[in-house]
Amino acid sequence: MGCPALLLLHLAFLLPGVAIPVPPALRALSSLHLSTSLTSHRSVVRKYSIHYTEQKVDHFGFKTDKTFKQRYLIADQHWKKDGGSILFYTGNEGDIIWFCNNTGFMWDVAEELKAMLVFAEHRYYGKSLPFGANSFKDSRHLNFLTSEQALADFGELIRHLKRTIPGAENQPVIAVGGSYGGMLAAWFRMKYPHMVAGALAASAPIWQFEDIVPCGVFMEIVTTDFRKSGPNCSESIRRSWDAINRLTRTGTGLHWLSEALHLCTPLTNSQDVQHLKDWISETWVNLAMVDYPYESDFLQPLPAWPIKVVCQYLKNPHVSDTQLLQNIFQALNVYYNYSGQARCLNMSETATGSLGTLGWSYQACTEMVMPFCTNGIDDMFEPHSWDLKEFSDDCFKQWGVTPRPSWITTMYGGKNISSHTNIIFSNGDLDPWSGGGVTKNITDTLVAITIPEGAHHLDLRANNAFDPKSLLLARSLEVKYMKQWIRDFYASLRKTR
Amino acid sequence: MGCPALLLLHLAFLLPGVAIPVPPALRALSSLHLSTSLTSHRSVVRKYSIHYTEQKVDHFGFKTDKTFKQRYLIADQHWKKDGGSILFYTGNEGDIIWFCNNTGFMWDVAEELKAMLVFAEHRYYGKSLPFGANSFKDSRHLNFLTSEQALADFGELIRHLKRTIPGAENQPVIAVGGSYGGMLAAWFRMKYPHMVAGALAASAPIWQFEDIVPCGVFMEIVTTDFRKSGPNCSESIRRSWDAINRLTRTGTGLHWLSEALHLCTPLTNSQDVQHLKDWISETWVNLAMVDYPYESDFLQPLPAWPIKVVCQYLKNPHVSDTQLLQNIFQALNVYYNYSGQARCLNMSETATGSLGTLGWSYQACTEMVMPFCTNGIDDMFEPHSWDLKEFSDDCFKQWGVTPRPSWITTMYGGKNISSHTNIIFSNGDLDPWSGGGVTKNITDTLVAITIPEGAHHLDLRANNAFDPKSLLLARSLEVKYMKQWIRDFYASLRKTR
Numbered sequence: 001m002g003c004p005a006l007l008l009l010h011l012a013f014l015l016p017g018v019a020i021p022v023p024p025a026l027r028a029l030s031s032l033h034l035s036t037s038l039t040s041h042r043s044v045v046r047k048y049s050i051h052y053t054e055q056k057v058d059h060f061g062f063k064t065d066k067t068f069k070q071r072y073l074i075a076d077q078h079w080k081k082d083g084g085s086i087l088f089y090t091g092n093e094g095d096i097i098w099f100c101n102n103t104g105f106m107w108d109v110a111e112e113l114k115a116m117l118v119f120a121e122h123r124y125y126g127k128s129l130p131f132g133a134n135s136f137k138d139s140r141h142l143n144f145l146t147s148e149q150a151l152a153d154f155g156e157l158i159r160h161l162k163r164t165i166p167g168a169e170n171q172p173v174i175a176v177g178g179s180y181g182g183m184l185a186a187w188f189r190m191k192y193p194h195m196v197a198g199a200l201a202a203s204a205p206i207w208q209f210e211d212i213v214p215c216g217v218f219m220e221i222v223t224t225d226f227r228k229s230g231p232n233c234s235e236s237i238r239r240s241w242d243a244i245n246r247l248t249r250t251g252t253g254l255h256w257l258s259e260a261l262h263l264c265t266p267l268t269n270s271q272d273v274q275h276l277k278d279w280i281s282e283t284w285v286n287l288a289m290v291d292y293p294y295e296s297d298f299l300q301p302l303p304a305w306p307i308k309v310v311c312q313y314l315k316n317p318h319v320s321d322t323q324l325l326q327n328i329f330q331a332l333n334v335y336y337n338y339s340g341q342a343r344c345l346n347m348s349e350t351a352t353g354s355l356g357t358l359g360w361s362y363q364a365c366t367e368m369v370m371p372f373c374t375n376g377i378d379d380m381f382e383p384h385s386w387d388l389k390e391f392s393d394d395c396f397k398q399w400g401v402t403p404r405p406s407w408i409t410t411m412y413g414g415k416n417i418s419s420h421t422n423i424i425f426s427n428g429d430l431d432p433w434s435g436g437g438v439t440k441n442i443t444d445t446l447v448a449i450t451i452p453e454g455a456h457h458l459d460l461r462a463n464n465a466f467d468p469k470s471l472l473l474a475r476s477l478e479v480k481y482m483k484q485w486i487r488d489f490y491a492s493l494r495k496t497r
Numbered sequence: 498m499g500c501p502a503l504l505l506l507h508l509a510f511l512l513p514g515v516a517i518p519v520p521p522a523l524r525a526l527s528s529l530h531l532s533t534s535l536t537s538h539r540s541v542v543r544k545y546s547i548h549y550t551e552q553k554v555d556h557f558g559f560k561t562d563k564t565f566k567q568r569y570l571i572a573d574q575h576w577k578k579d580g581g582s583i584l585f586y587t588g589n590e591g592d593i594i595w596f597c598n599n600t601g602f603m604w605d606v607a608e609e610l611k612a613m614l615v616f617a618e619h620r621y622y623g624k625s626l627p628f629g630a631n632s633f634k635d636s637r638h639l640n641f642l643t644s645e646q647a648l649a650d651f652g653e654l655i656r657h658l659k660r661t662i663p664g665a666e667n668q669p670v671i672a673v674g675g676s677y678g679g680m681l682a683a684w685f686r687m688k689y690p691h692m693v694a695g696a697l698a699a700s701a702p703i704w705q706f707e708d709i710v711p712c713g714v715f716m717e718i719v720t721t722d723f724r725k726s727g728p729n730c731s732e733s734i735r736r737s738w739d740a741i742n743r744l745t746r747t748g749t750g751l752h753w754l755s756e757a758l759h760l761c762t763p764l765t766n767s768q769d770v771q772h773l774k775d776w777i778s779e780t781w782v783n784l785a786m787v788d789y790p791y792e793s794d795f796l797q798p799l800p801a802w803p804i805k806v807v808c809q810y811l812k813n814p815h816v817s818d819t820q821l822l823q824n825i826f827q828a829l830n831v832y833y834n835y836s837g838q839a840r841c842l843n844m845s846e847t848a849t850g851s852l853g854t855l856g857w858s859y860q861a862c863t864e865m866v867m868p869f870c871t872n873g874i875d876d877m878f879e880p881h882s883w884d885l886k887e888f889s890d891d892c893f894k895q896w897g898v899t900p901r902p903s904w905i906t907t908m909y910g911g912k913n914i915s916s917h918t919n920i921i922f923s924n925g926d927l928d929p930w931s932g933g934g935v936t937k938n939i940t941d942t943l944v945a946i947t948i949p950e951g952a953h954h955l956d957l958r959a960n961n962a963f964d965p966k967s968l969l970l971a972r973s974l975e976v977k978y979m980k981q982w983i984r985d986f987y988a989s990l991r992k993t994r
Binding site: 056059060061062063065139140142143144146148149152155156159191192193194195366367401402404406407410411413414416417418419420421422492 | 553556557558559560562636637639640641643645646649652653656688689690691692863864898899901903904907908910911913914915916917918919989
């Protein structure tokens with residue numbers, strides 16, 4: 001079944017056995033200052049400075065004192081030394097500049113919170129490579145790619161900023177992150193509450209581990225998105241797999257399908273067919289994640305409510321196999337060729353190159369073991385059960401490591417987190433990752449915010465004229481909580497003086 | 498100045514440069530069941546079973562999946578499956594059986610709390626050696642000796658117990674520890690609050706790092722203990738250093754002093770003299786830690802209020818150098834020869850062999866960097882400033898590692914811990930480690946209990962007829978808090994069902 005390396009978070013069960021994509025190009029930045037980015041419909045100039053700090057490669061061992069340079073960005077146009085705050089983006093698995101440019105929310109609230117914005121790059125991604133070009137060479141070099149090391153980097157970076165930026169020392173820091181970055185934001189508040197007054201964890205599936213949530217919930221939500229976006233849409237997709245299987249039984253069929261889907265590389269064998277189905281599955285998953293209410297360019301350039309657009313081509317499941325696959329092509333074409341520039345569809349690409357697929361594949365094979373499954377009944381995919389043994393064997397072949405599926409729960413508590421405070425868990429109901437997220441208040445200060453019309457961390461994106469009301473409400477609540485944390489911080493500071 | 502490898506915690510500043518003692522003998526236990534121990538004045542039979550669990554050598558990296566056997570003890574005579582609890586001793590730097598036998602408090606309260614007692618051995622101590630006889634070979638083998646790895650061991654062990662012992666799953670666990678073990682108990686509650694409902698951190702100097710407390714406070718408390726235990730006592734000791742310096746200028750003097758002090762190995766050079774002064778200093782420090790109100794045998798067999806006994810020999814500081822040193826011998830003899838069996842005093846021994854001096858020396862050279870200093874004015878020792886550079890160089894020579902003095906604060910928060918809950922910090926005013934401890938309430942649930950007549954974690958020792966009233970009060974408060982945590986745990990359990 002499917003193969004995707006998913007947005008921000010990659011679907012681990014699909015990865016092993018699939019050819020590994022090259023890591024995202026590490027973009028060279030010509031200048032240390034003044035980068036510009038385009039966000040949603042508006043052209044916004046976002047000024048930030050780029051910095052590097054020395055980090056220990058291993059915070060948890062003393063055999064080596066080797067260090068590497070961790071990249072981080074600072075934007076302080078709206079920062080006030082008097083009564084201000086620091087919003088700290090806990091970088092996830094990709095180039096930090098891309099995250100910076102796709103987290104318009106922080107820029108939008110900076111003035112109101114008198115906030116300095118800091119975007120910290122996660123080790124082993126972007127330019128923060130502990131062993132340079134050798135970082136992904138083998139399990140020895142990858143040994144320091146863990147969430148614990150990343151959190152320790154954040155802790156050391158915050159101490160560094162407080163030591164070196166006059167005025168920063170006695171200011172509250174708030175962690176902000178989305179997806180895996182949202183998990184890191186939540187975990188950072190849990191493990192380093194002395195460092196951050198609170199955390200906004202957007203679309204953070206902290207419960208997508210072990211059997212905390214059913215393994216099928218993710219793909220069920222993807223399916224629901226398609227079912228609700230057009231008549232017979234999910235049913236058309238459900239039927240497409242068998243159509244592919246039937247069509248590709250012969251050489252002629254393989255050839256016909258390669259042409260019909262405008263594939264850059266024609267299908268030649270059954271392995272290619274599996275790859276095709278994985279790639280198509282990943283496409284539907286990605287669409288579910290970025291089903292935003294306005295034109296956007298996150299994983300790909302896309303129209304508003306892209307699933308609705310896709311579903312216009314998938315209204316009739318009861319057509320011939322060839323017709324169904326021609327419709328599927330039109331649907332894929334929405335995702336892969338919205339610009340109209342693509343000459344063919346490339347099965348080795350599914351999303352932006354700014355994500356570090358290689359690093360995440362390793363993380364999914366070690367700590368981030370997220371069970372996924374499908375049954376073809378509650379979802380629109382071919383049935384595929386979660387097989388830890390198979391997954392583990394594939395991981396060992398690929399990276400020489402054995403996953404530790406229960407470690408994250410030991411470390412971060414699973415469902416048993418009620419003693420922590422000041423974390424907002426926001427989730428969009430359209431987002432498949434909400435299935436592993438916290439969608440109900442745990443306590444007064446561990447709160448859930450749900451956005452019915454929201455896909456993957458929509459709330460972290462820049463303000464947009466097409467933002468649904470539920471999103472505006474969610475963001476205003478988030479700001480309200482953050483202001484409360486800031487007030488509490490200063491009140492407590494005054495008391496101890 | 499002084500050299501001691503101190504009780505439970507060793508005075509780091511004194512260690513480097515000093516010959517390293519062999520690690521404590523790893524006692525072979527003939528049976529897996531039924532050990533007996535003598536505690537204070539009473540003969541108490543304490544039944545426990547000895548177990549081993551597989552632990553990853555490296556919880557924080559995946560390069561290796563190597564495991565080792567961690568030892569732990571269980572005593573469940575008073576455990577009730579219905580409404581019971583689990584008291585979990587977070588083992589520190591030594592043989593867990595020795596800690597088990599010196600933590601009578603847990604045994605004394607087991608019935609009242611319907612508690613199973615678990616004593617978990619700290620990795621690299623006792624029989625829990627990740628690389629067997631090679632564990633201390635070099636920095637590569639020692640790389641996994643950190644507090645974070647130890648806490649992860651505890652977390653994995655608790656999951657293991659809850660999985661494998663019927664009835665344990667839905668019971669509250671309370672961490673208990675003294676000294677470094679107390680630090681671990683507190684840190685365990687801070688980092689793994691999902692694992693333990695609360696922690697009793699006895700004599701845990703969690704602030705003895707960086708400049709959180711003045712580096713001189715430790716030796717000032719030692720001095721105060723001696724000053725208050727007899728007229729001119731601390732002054733006699735203060736004068737003894739120069740007396741030693743003067744006497745040992747000549748070969749005759751060296752010889753005389755070796756005889757006067759009944760040293761097993763005579764002094765031959767200035768290095769020996771430094772070693773002598775370090776050894777004597779450590780003796781005074783150890784006496785301060787175990788200045789218990791009754792006869793005891795913790796570090797050494799000792800009379801009740803041993804400093805008072807020592808001070809009977811040190812009433813007159815204004816005597817000749819030789820007379821002063823003869824008096825010092827009488828004082829040392831209280832500590833080293835209370836049994837009257839010793840033929841000579843052995844400078845390579847200062848305390849029980851159950852402590853893992855080697856492991857602690859490494860820990861002090863990596864994470865547990867505790868600055869200590871003396872000025873000879875506020876304390877009775879020769880002046881010695883804290884010199885990180887010198888300390889660091891010595892650590893590198895000795896272990897091939899460089900200390901990271903600020904890491905513990907980054908990791909565990911220093912003074913900024915108010916967001917945590919359910920930790921009791923108990924301290925005895927006589928205990929030099931109380932200087933780096935939490936001796937005032939931080940919040941309603943981060944509470945300090947002080948015991949004016951208490952030395953080092955006196956509250957963890959078994960009930961004794963000579964226990965001062967302040968100790969009885971402290972223990973009853975501790976039990977009150979623990980019962981509250983247990984009630985809260987069950988109340989919260991009922992709510993979620």
